[in-house]
Amino acid sequence: MSSENIESIVNRRYEHGFVTDIESEGLPPGLNEGVVRAISALKKEPEFMLEWRLQAYRQWLEMREPEWAHLHYPPVKFNEISYYSAPKSDEDRPKSLDEVDPKLLETYDKLGIPLHERARLAGVAVDAVFDSVSVATTFKEKLSDVGVIFCSFSEAVLEHPELVKKYLGSVVPRRDNFYAALNSAVFSDGSFVYIPKGVRCPMELSTYFRINAANTGQFERTLIIADVDSHVSYLEGCTAPMRDENQLHAAVVELVALDGAEIKYSTVQNWYPGDENGVGGIYNFVTKRGDCRGDNSKISWTQVETGSAITWKYPSCLLRGDNSVGEFYSVAVANNMQQADTGTKMIHIGANTSSTIVSKGISAGKAQNAYRGLVKVMPQAHGARNHTQCDSLLIGKECGAHTFPYMEIKNPSARIEHEATTSKISADQLFYCRQRGISEEDAVNMIVNGFCKEVFKELPMEFAVEAQALLNVSLEGAVG
Amino acid sequence: MLEINNLKSRIGDTEILRGLSLSVNAGEVHAIMGPNGSGKSTLAQVIAGHDDYVVTGGEVTFMGKNLLDLEPEERAREGIFLGFQYPVEIPGVNNAYLLKAAVNAKRKHQGLGEVDAFEFLKVAREKMALLGMDPKFLNRGVNEGFSGGEKKRNEILQMAMLEPSLAILDETDSGLDIDALKAVAEGVNTLRAPDRAIVLVTHYQRLLDYIEPDFVHVLSEGQIIRSGDKSLALELEEKGYDWVREAANA
Ligand SMILES: Nc1ncnc2c1ncn2[C@@H]1O[C@H](COP(=O)(O)OP(=O)(O)OP(=O)(O)O)[C@@H](O)[C@H]1O
Ligand SMILES: [Mg+2]
Numbered sequence: 001m002s003s004e005n006i007e008s009i010v011n012r013r014y015e016h017g018f019v020t021d022i023e024s025e026g027l028p029p030g031l032n033e034g035v036v037r038a039i040s041a042l043k044k045e046p047e048f049m050l051e052w053r054l055q056a057y058r059q060w061l062e063m064r065e066p067e068w069a070h071l072h073y074p075p076v077k078f079n080e081i082s083y084y085s086a087p088k089s090d091e092d093r094p095k096s097l098d099e100v101d102p103k104l105l106e107t108y109d110k111l112g113i114p115l116h117e118r119a120r121l122a123g124v125a126v127d128a129v130f131d132s133v134s135v136a137t138t139f140k141e142k143l144s145d146v147g148v149i150f151c152s153f154s155e156a157v158l159e160h161p162e163l164v165k166k167y168l169g170s171v172v173p174r175r176d177n178f179y180a181a182l183n184s185a186v187f188s189d190g191s192f193v194y195i196p197k198g199v200r201c202p203m204e205l206s207t208y209f210r211i212n213a214a215n216t217g218q219f220e221r222t223l224i225i226a227d228v229d230s231h232v233s234y235l236e237g238c239t240a241p242m243r244d245e246n247q248l249h250a251a252v253v254e255l256v257a258l259d260g261a262e263i264k265y266s267t268v269q270n271w272y273p274g275d276e277n278g279v280g281g282i283y284n285f286v287t288k289r290g291d292c293r294g295d296n297s298k299i300s301w302t303q304v305e306t307g308s309a310i311t312w313k314y315p316s317c318l319l320r321g322d323n324s325v326g327e328f329y330s331v332a333v334a335n336n337m338q339q340a341d342t343g344t345k346m347i348h349i350g351a352n353t354s355s356t357i358v359s360k361g362i363s364a365g366k367a368q369n370a371y372r373g374l375v376k377v378m379p380q381a382h383g384a385r386n387h388t389q390c391d392s393l394l395i396g397k398e399c400g401a402h403t404f405p406y407m408e409i410k411n412p413s414a415r416i417e418h419e420a421t422t423s424k425i426s427a428d429q430l431f432y433c434r435q436r437g438i439s440e441e442d443a444v445n446m447i448v449n450g451f452c453k454e455v456f457k458e459l460p461m462e463f464a465v466e467a468q469a470l471l472n473v474s475l476e477g478a479v480g
Numbered sequence: 481m482l483e484i485n486n487l488k489s490r491i492g493d494t495e496i497l498r499g500l501s502l503s504v505n506a507g508e509v510h511a512i513m514g515p516n517g518s519g520k521s522t523l524a525q526v527i528a529g530h531d532d533y534v535v536t537g538g539e540v541t542f543m544g545k546n547l548l549d550l551e552p553e554e555r556a557r558e559g560i561f562l563g564f565q566y567p568v569e570i571p572g573v574n575n576a577y578l579l580k581a582a583v584n585a586k587r588k589h590q591g592l593g594e595v596d597a598f599e600f601l602k603v604a605r606e607k608m609a610l611l612g613m614d615p616k617f618l619n620r621g622v623n624e625g626f627s628g629g630e631k632k633r634n635e636i637l638q639m640a641m642l643e644p645s646l647a648i649l650d651e652t653d654s655g656l657d658i659d660a661l662k663a664v665a666e667g668v669n670t671l672r673a674p675d676r677a678i679v680l681v682t683h684y685q686r687l688l689d690y691i692e693p694d695f696v697h698v699l700s701e702g703q704i705i706r707s708g709d710k711s712l713a714l715e716l717e718e719k720g721y722d723w724v725r726e727a728a729n730a
Contacts, residue, residue, distance in 0.1 A: 423571070426568070427532075428568045429568050429570050431528075431530055431552065432564065432567070432568045432570070433570075433578070434529075434551070434552040434553040434556065435528050435529075435552055435553075435555075435556050435561075435562050435564075436578065436582035436585070436638065436642070437553050437556035437557045437582050437585035437586050437589070437642075438553060438578075438581050438582055438585050439553050439585070440553075442581065442585075446570075446577065446578065446581065447572065447573055450570070450571070450572030450573035450574065450577075450621070451572045453572060
């Protein structure tokens with residue numbers, strides 16, 4: 001089917017049979033208005049959602065890819081990408097763990113992932129997997145008791161359109177940047193969270209437990225709203241290596257914290273980085289932004305990034321409410337041929353706002369790791385404070401670390417501090433450890449984990465343990 | 481325990497050890513003295529297995545094993561401990577954590593289970609008290625911002641925890657105040673046992689007042705040019721190295 005064909009068919013109108021076809025076969029490569037309509041139709045979306053997507057698409061057409069990141073990669077061919085891939089049928093999936101690539105299982109083992117979770121992660125056919133539904137159900141009940149909404153984005157569009165309408169795009173506007181516009185037009189699915197006034201979410205919310213999480217696809221959309229005086233901690237991702245045939249990933253995450261609300265968003269991401277030559281790795285272009293919309297609100301980002309061939313990611317905070325607080329804690333590891341360009345933006349708008357940035361970049365092999373941070377203090381933002389700590393650790397001689405701190409200070413009362421260090425794991429340090437009986441690999445892990453301590457302590461406990469194991473696996477063979 | 485026979489070693493193109501022989505038996509304490517640059521630290525590093533130093537000739541056996549075949553960490557687990565002349569700083573790595581990892585690496589090698597965390601801390605605190613070290617050093621980065629003397633004490637603490645069969649202490653006495661010197665010497669003396677050997681590299685008789693050596697060797701230009709008992713150290717203190725060198729060249 002050529003893309004013109006699709007367009008004409010889709011434009012003809014929503015027809016049930018056609019949708020079933022796409023549901024089982026996916027859309028052929030290419031992007032045009034018809035494709036956007038098809039995606040919306042597949043999801044049986046209300047009119048407002050389709051309209052929103054179409055406007056995003058038209059805006060995207062007028063935009064150009066960003067070129068300023070410290071990254072080098074072959075151009076993405078947007079017309080060779082399929083924007084809706086069919087969920088894998090159970091027949092194509094491995095029937096049991098015996099059919100799964102032993103190398104993948106070995107990694108799970110090193111990461112200490114419990115046995116019953118491995119099957120699900122490896123994509124073993126659903127009916128063969130342990131009974132995750134019952135876990136998720138008790139989970140859902142507990143949440144609905146306190147009025148927390150936690151569901152897939154598609155579900156939210158249908159069940160809570162008023163909330164979606166009110167908040168979608170209110171933090172990351174459609175035309176914010178090239179990838180955000182693309183995501184807005186074609187996003188597949190994602191998570192939606194609403195915490196009502198005064199509620200402290202009784203558990204950590206994790207994508208992991210979300211029903212329907214199986215196939216969120218390459219254009220994920222997440223929206224989290226914390227109403228007045230509420231509190232939520234959200235965990236995204238998982239330490240298991242994620243492979244995907246889709247090379248391009250462009251997610252958008254929007255957080256809204258109203259008066260006195262607090263959102264803690266933790267990510268551990270381990271996309272497949274490609275082989276030693278970088279072949280087959282994921283390109284990960286993500287727009288994450290939190291809006292401290294209310295007074296005394298707080299948004300805290302913590303991320304541990306080890307995957308992707310290319311990462312382009314700047315979780316940011318808009319500190320609009322008076323006394324609002326933004327935090328960014330990040331560990332980014334780049335090994336082999338990986339390129340990472342990450343950082344944050346802290347935009348101080350309200351009075352007496354404060355932000356903290358702690359960035360730990362680890363480069364090994366031939367990797368390039370760049371920190372890019374912006375601290376912006378608007379003229380009306382009296383009494384703004386920022387502390388930035390930006391450390392790089394190099395393992396080996398061929399890798400690089402780059403720091404690009406930008407500051408735009410338009411209010412003289414601002415207090416801004418920036419500290420940066422670069423260190424190397426030295427041969428002497430490794431020899432010292434080895435002389436004490438510790439293997440070189442363990443020594444590297446010890447030094448790396450020590451380097452990342454400040455960030456790890458921000459992660460929820462179990463996540464921190466996993467993140468540490470993940471780092472060790474990512475840097476395996478980095479020395480020697 | 482340790483047999484070194486005609487050992488030759490170079491770093492880059494410079495030959496530093498030029499046919500060195502030394503025999504250390506269990507229960508003995510040896511002192512190695514010698515002018516700056518004579519190769520004392522080199523000898524210690526070669527025994528520990530530093531790969532900057534290329535062994536170009538000779539043999540080294542340790543408790544019957546060919547030491548030169550073993551990786552540095554294997555040598556350590558077999559019971560060789562080197563107290564470094566310049567202990568390196570490892571910022572961010574907790575001192576207690578490194579210590580425990582080292583103890584466990586050795587225990588694993590011996591087929592033992594991991595040390596109990598509570599027991600470990602208790603023992604560590606006891607040894608620190610003995611060395612006059614504040615327990616808060618356990619929670620600092622390894623040697624991070626330690627003063628020269630504190631670093632040396634930390635080496636002795638590691639030695640005390642690891643209970644090596646062969647301890648080589650490279651100028652552990654340099655940079656220590658009088659009290660620290662006594663404490664360190666006491667730490668070493670506690671370790672003295674019929675199944676252990678200690679090699680002290682030092683420039684000063686002072687240390688040997690507290691730790692009495694069975695043998696004293698003079699290393700010069702990569703060779704041991706004279707060996708004797710503790711009286712040799714006193715003689716060196718008095719007369720310097722020239723007379724030994726002259727005697728050796730004669
Ligand atoms: N990395 C190196 N490159 C070149 N020469 C080296 C290197 N390391 C050591 N040497 C040389 O080897 C010789 C022996 O050094 P070594 O450190 O073993 O001496 P030492 O006897 O321990 O001296 P000191 O009493 O000053 O500690 C010196 O001349 C030194 O300059
Ligand atoms: Mg020396």
